[in-house]
Amino acid sequence: MSFPPVIFEQAILTQTTPQEMDTRWSQGWRHFGREFFRYSLSLNPDGSWHRIQPLRLVLADFQPTARHCRILKKNADLTVEMGPAQVTPDREALFLRHRARFKSNLPESLRVFLPEADPATQPCECQEVRLLDRGQLLAVSYLDLGAASCSSVYAMFEPDASARSLGICTFLHEIAYAQRTGRRYLYPGYATVEPSHYDYKKTFPALEAYDWHTSTWQPLTADRRPPTPDP
Numbered sequence: 001m002s003f004p005p006v007i008f009e010q011a012i013l014t015q016t017t018p019q020e021m022d023t024r025w026s027q028g029w030r031h032f033g034r035e036f037f038r039y040s041l042s043l044n045p046d047g048s049w050h051r052i053q054p055l056r057l058v059l060a061d062f063q064p065t066a067r068h069c070r071i072l073k074k075n076a077d078l079t080v081e082m083g084p085a086q087v088t089p090d091r092e093a094l095f096l097r098h099r100a101r102f103k104s105n106l107p108e109s110l111r112v113f114l115p116e117a118d119p120a121t122q123p124c125e126c127q128e129v130r131l132l133d134r135g136q137l138l139a140v141s142y143l144d145l146g147a148a149s150c151s152s153v154y155a156m157f158e159p160d161a162s163a164r165s166l167g168i169c170t171f172l173h174e175i176a177y178a179q180r181t182g183r184r185y186l187y188p189g190y191a192t193v194e195p196s197h198y199d200y201k202k203t204f205p206a207l208e209a210y211d212w213h214t215s216t217w218q219p220l221t222a223d224r225r226p227p228t229p230d231p
Contacts, residue, residue: 004212021146051193054210061206084120098156141170151187
């Protein structure tokens with residue numbers, strides 16, 4: 001795969017329509033709060049470049065894999081809730097514990113990903129998936145809603161419960177919600193052509209990748225996917 005054209009665009013939008021969100025996602029855009037962006041290349045600390053690969057999941061074609069079914073079964077003891085997105089002290093505390101898993105590019109706060117005002121409605125409708133263990137919050141993920149599609153914003157979980165694969169679990173619940181509500185696509189966000197810690201996104205079936213050369217979506221073929229992870 002050749003290097004894409006250099007694209008780096010930004011916009012500030014306080015409020016959008018569901019249809020506008022569908023259009024922007026279909027053109028490779030992402031957003032955190034009011035800050036919308038799309039870019040085709042990312043510079044690494046060592047001076048090398050990663051080619052950005054926007055992904056989307058074709059919901060009508062998605063079937064959970066055997067590994068996905070095992071993850072859901074492993075977490076069947078948890079309570080699953082869904083409702084309007086919230087940023088509360090317990091969620092902020094969970095974010096800080098989750099953030100400690102990483103060593104670079106550390107966001108200061110959950111507010112980096114969600115707006116200061118009402119995160120459930122600005123700049124678009126946003127829902128959250130909550131996983132609870134006997135009332136204790138173990139994981140939260142945030143899902144933006146458009147008219148015919150939706151987009152994962154961020155997921156976080158208790159580091160001590162990492163063996164449960166809670167990030168995958170919340171994403172599977174997002175997929176199920178998107179299918180129930182008749183969406184066509186779910187955008188899991190950016191990955192890279194080169195190996196990176198975003199490779200888990202490329203292991204899901206029924207994925208398409210955005211081609212910056214042609215501004216079209218193409219199936220993510222096996223040669224562009226990482227090895228299937230162990231259970």
